[in-house]
Amino acid sequence: MAPLRQKAIVIKEDKTVVLKEVDVPKVGPGQILVRVIAAAQNPTDWKTLKTLDKPGGLLGVDYAGVVEEVGPDVPEGLRHVGEHVCGTVHGGIGPTGAFSEYLVGSAKWGVIPTPAGWSFEDAAQIGVAGFTAIQTLWEAQKGLPTPLAPTTTPIPILVYGGSSAVGFYTIQFAKLSGLRVLVTASPRNFDLLKEYGADELFDYKDPEVSQKIKAATGGKLKHAVDTISEAGSGDIIAAAFGEDGGHISQILWYPSPKENVTVHFTLAYEIGGEDFEHPIHFKATAEHQEYCEKVGKLLADILALGKVKPMPKLILPNGLASVEEGLGYMMSGKVSAQKITYRIADTPGVSA
Ligand SMILES: NC(=O)c1ccc[n+]([C@@H]2O[C@H](COP(=O)([O-])OP(=O)(O)OC[C@H]3O[C@@H](n4cnc5c(N)ncnc54)[C@H](OP(=O)(O)O)[C@@H]3O)[C@@H](O)[C@H]2O)c1
Missing domain, CATH: 3.90.180.10 (Medium-chain alcohol dehydrogenases, catalytic domain)
Known part of the structure; x- marks a missing residue:
């Protein structure tokens, strides 16, 4: 009691x-x-x-x-x-x-x-970071594989801000899904992030960071998760995409930084399945609540694989x-x- x-x-x-x-x-x-x-x-x-x-x-x-x-x-x-x-x-x-x-x-x-x-x-x-990683990879982006059915085609994805809490979970979920995980962070965190599944690391303070990511992916990068979504992150990501542009998952909203670049903002509070007024006005429909249940199940199932740290x-x-x-x-x-x-x-x- x-x-x-x-x-x-x-x-x-x-x-x-x-x-x-x-x-x-x-x-x-x-x-x-x-x-x-x-x-x-x-x-x-x-x-x-x-x-x-x-x-x-x-x-x-x-x-x-x-x-x-x-x-x-x-x-x-x-x-x-x-x-x-x-x-x-x-x-x-x-x-x-x-x-x-x-x-x-x-x-x-x-x-x-x-x-x-x-x-x-x-x-x-796990709460905010885990649920947000799910939203950024599979709600804001469409058609990416999950750790429950990983791909054997290493589609490149950029995780901008890999040493953030959201970054740690996004890197791990993306890697377990079979993706090629390119990550930006401060160099002091590079070795640590490799242990969590980062394939290639880039210093976001390097003035040539976008060109280096573009070169590493041969202009084929189309998916990015922006776990910072401020301080010019959108422009850096947009310049790393190829001629066909790409799609950015955002955790703070900003307008599309470039033609051919689309953005999608998600909010972890929405996974709570209820109406709320802050920081946005949100109404939870029955359909949305069903979605929230699926998201919870997906997060639990991924963690139950025993491969996330x-x-x-x-x-x-x-x-x-x-x-x-x-x-x-x-x-x-x-x-x-x-x-x-x-x-x-x-x-x-x-x-x-
Ligand atoms: N929409 C949502 O539902 C949602 C959910 C979660 C978080 N957020 C928002 O997302 C942001 C991150 O949250 P979090 O909890 O993941 O953060 P956090 O763990 O507190 O983030 C700390 C990390 O941010 C990195 N960082 C700071 N400025 C950066 C920059 N300009 N470029 C790249 N990396 C930078 C640092 O990297 P280095 O030390 O390697 O430099 C540091 O490791 C916050 O603004 C938060 O409010 C939104």
Whole structure:
């Protein structure tokens, strides 16, 4: 039985955060209550904090933990008490968030069983990055193979920003699909990214990076995932395509940078299967909800192959009491090839 009160990271009026005691959210129809064991940080956490005015909201989207309660109207056999799950919730807008001892979330959408052999700290990073990698490869791009039916034709794909969290999962999923994976990152991360499946690496700060990618692919590159989608990334990618142009999966929207280049923006929050108002107005149709179920199944099935590795973690020492420091570290642009992670039991005053 969950307690009535918990410690959680709460948004203050001045758009900073505080660790304080709040109510444990009540599980509703179609939902599960999860005891959070570990939470991972994403740029969306600080962006929501700084751009949205939701004082009192609980922050955090990515989590891994144990199902404590299954709400009404959850299909029989879908989830069970004691199950180890991981995924993402729409934190920062209301009475539930991942930087908490307990959260409520959909039993169906944005949640999967933790992969075999992964710790809770590892599984906490899957939510946004894993779902976004699926969206960028198979929703924003059309017709690419998946790890469940890989190709023997090494179609080239560029993963721009390979050392980002989304990059780590996109590289691995693309490689397992049989694609030829070209990656941009800082040279200090090249060796690491080769271990995750990058075939060829390019420094995005090299003024000739586009020409080098174009030469390496003989002007045949047509698919790119832009995991950064700012600071001129679209122009660099567009110049790496051949004469026929290509298609870019974006995670922040920008207009097509060039004739013959098409773009497609996806948003991880859409995989939550519910309506929301931030950062865009989104209405989830029944058809979309079916799609979300398929995406969850695909992500779980890919991870069940046992071939995907978690990205390196930076576990901050004091659990939720370190969130303010973690947000500051990320906002100052220091994150490089690492996932900021919090163990809830490391929080002073919280028992394991
Ligand atoms: N649409 C969505 O649903 C969605 C989902 C997830 C993320 N996002 C957005 O996507 C972005 C990345 O998120 P994330 O969690 O994957 O990021 P992250 O892990 O925090 O990204 C850190 C990495 O970004 C790389 N980087 C920074 N500036 C770069 C640039 N100009 N060119 C290439 N690489 C650069 C760094 O590479 P080096 O250290 O190698 O230089 C660093 O390893 C954020 O803006 C986030 O808000 C959107």
